[in-house]
Amino acid sequence: MKLRKMTSLTALTSFVFMLVTSIILYIAPQGRVAYWADWRLLGLDKTQWGDIHINMGILFLVSIGLHIYYNWKAILAYLKDKARRLKIWTPEFNVAFGLTAVVLAGTLATVPPFSWPLVFNAHLKDAAAVQYGEPPYGHAELSRLDQFARKTGLSLPEVLVALNDAGIRFDRDQDSLQAIARQNGRSPQAIYHIMQGAQASALPSGMPAEAPPGTGKKTLAELCLAYGLSEADVVRSLQGSGFQVSPELTLKEIGAKNGVSPIDIYDTIRQATATPGVKTP
Incomplete structure (x- = not known):
C-alpha cells in the first residue's frame, strides 16, 4: 500500500464530502428554523450535517497537509524561475495570490459579483423561514414546557390538557419542548401547534413577552x-x-x-x- 497514493485519494474523497455538505448547509434553513421545524435531509438534521462537515474538513486538512509534504519538491518547483532559483513572487503565484485577495476583499465589501452568492443564500434562508415557519422566539425548542407556555402567553394547565388529549407523552412540565417532540416523534413546531389549541392567557396587547424572530x-x-x-x-x-x-x-x-x-x-x-x-x- 502506497502512503502517497492513499493520502491523495483521502484528500479527494474528503473534499467531495466537504463539497456536498457545503452545498447542503448553504441551502439549509437558519438554525432557529431548522431546529424548530426539525428540518432534515436524507434523514440527517442540520446539526448532523454540520458535524460531518467539520470532521470531513479536519480530515481534508490533515490529508492535504500530508499531500503537501509528499509533494514538497514539486511545489518548490512551481516557485522557481527559469534559472531554477527559488522565487516566491512568481507570475503564477502573483495571479493566485491576487485572485484570492480580490475574492476576499470583494466578499468583505459585499460588492457584486461576490455578494451574489450571499444574497442568494439569504433569499434561501428567508424562503425556508416562510415555508417551515419560525419559532416564537430564539431557541424556543430548548425552553421547558412551563417556561414556553409563560413566554407565549398560554395557560399551562390548559396546555397540559391539550397535549394529553392529543396523546403527547411527556414526564413533567419541566421537560424541554425539544425533548417532548423527540419522545413523540414530532417537531417542536408540531407540539406548539397542539398547544395553541389551548385557551391563551394573552397579554393585554396580544404581544408575546419575547419578540419573535424577524x-x-x-x-x-x-x-x-x-x-x-x-x-x-x-x-x-x-x-x-x-x-x-x-x-x-x-x-x-x-x-x-x-x-x-x-x-x-x-x-x-x-x-x-x-x-x-x-x-x-
Missing part, C-alpha cells in the same frame, strides 16, 4: 397590523417616550435612528400597550 425586519405599520394596534396611538406613544419614529420604518431602522436595539423598541411598544393609552382599532 421582528426587527417588520415596519412599525406591519407590527401594529399584526397585533391589532392603533398605528397612530403607537406612534404617539413612542414619540412621547422621546423616539423619532415613522410607520414605514422597520424596528431595526427606528432603533438605529434612536441609538437603541429593535428589542428596546418592541418592549417599549409592548409595555405601552399594556396601558389604556394605546388602543386597538
